[in-house]
Amino acid sequence: xxxxxxxxxxxxxxxxxxxxxxxxxxxxxxxxxxxxxxxxxxxxxxxxxxxxxxxxxxxxxxxxxxxxxxxxxxxxxxxxxxxxxxxxxxxxxxxxxxxxxxxxxxxxxxxxxxxxxxxxxxxxxxxxxxxxxxxxxxxxxxxxxxxxxxxxxxxxxxxxxxxxxxxxxxxxxxxxxxxxxxxx
Numbered sequence: 001x002x003x004x005x006x007x008x009x010x011x012x013x014x015x016x017x018x019x020x021x022x023x024x025x026x027x028x029x030x031x032x033x034x035x036x037x038x039x040x041x042x043x044x045x046x047x048x049x050x051x052x053x054x055x056x057x058x059x060x061x062x063x064x065x066x067x068x069x070x071x072x073x074x075x076x077x078x079x080x081x082x083x084x085x086x087x088x089x090x091x092x093x094x095x096x097x098x099x100x101x102x103x104x105x106x107x108x109x110x111x112x113x114x115x116x117x118x119x120x121x122x123x124x125x126x127x128x129x130x131x132x133x134x135x136x137x138x139x140x141x142x143x144x145x146x147x148x149x150x151x152x153x154x155x156x157x158x159x160x161x162x163x164x165x166x167x168x169x170x171x172x173x174x175x176x177x178x179x180x181x182x183x184x
Contacts, residue, residue: 005042006068007051012040014058014065029057091117097177105183111176113139113168120165127183130160137174140167 015025022040026033030053038044039054046054055062077098084095097108111119124130132141133155141148142165143158149169150156158164160180168174 002042003066003068004045007046007065008040008042010065010067011036011054011058014060015040018058020058025054025057029053087119088117091115092119094119106179106181108180109178111166111178113137113166113174113176115168115171115173117168117174118165120163123162123164124160124180125182126161128160129157129181129183130164131155131157131179131181132166133177133179135175135177137172138169139174139176140169141165142167 015022020028022033022036026036029036029050031050035044035046035050036054039046039050051062051065055065058065075098077096079095082096084093086093091114093112093114095110095112097110098106100107113119132150134150134152136152138152139150141150141156141158143156144162144164148156166174166176
């Protein structure tokens with residue numbers, strides 16, 4: 001998103017969350033109401049001094065008004081657009097669901113474990129956690145030196161920055177959803 005528009009949207013969102021009118025916010029900040037309206041609509045590029053005044057009026061750090069994460073809340077990922085990776089001699093298939101996103105600091109995968117399949121990835125970066133949800137089948141998940149028998153719709157959160165592994169425990173395909181979150 002363009003920075004000027006992002007600043008305007010940030011100001012408007014924060015102003016409304018504090019239940020302040022445009023008139024009141026403009027008066028506190030010492031800017032005209034029309035200037036504030038232009039800034040909120042992304043039609044005017046405020047100076048550093050004006051951003052500072054608005055931050056004081058809204059009682060937030062100026063950097064909050066400058067945040068521009070370009071996050072798009074609506075995103076469609078189709079299976080045909082993702083590339084699966086075959087592991088464990090082809091008995092395990094890892095397919096991205098959502099690629100890594102800098103804003104949410106997470107990524108998601110589908111994991112299919114065929115009969116007798118195992119998946120033991122390298123530990124992730126420090127501070128990474130995984131939410132593993134079994135969509136079908138039964139899986140033995142070893143994490144943090146403990147074994148867990150997970151059945152359909154069971155979920156387990158664990159530190160993914162330590163060794164862990166999944167094993168299919170049934171005579172059919174086990175399917176999981178893996179969500180990795182990278183903490184700051």
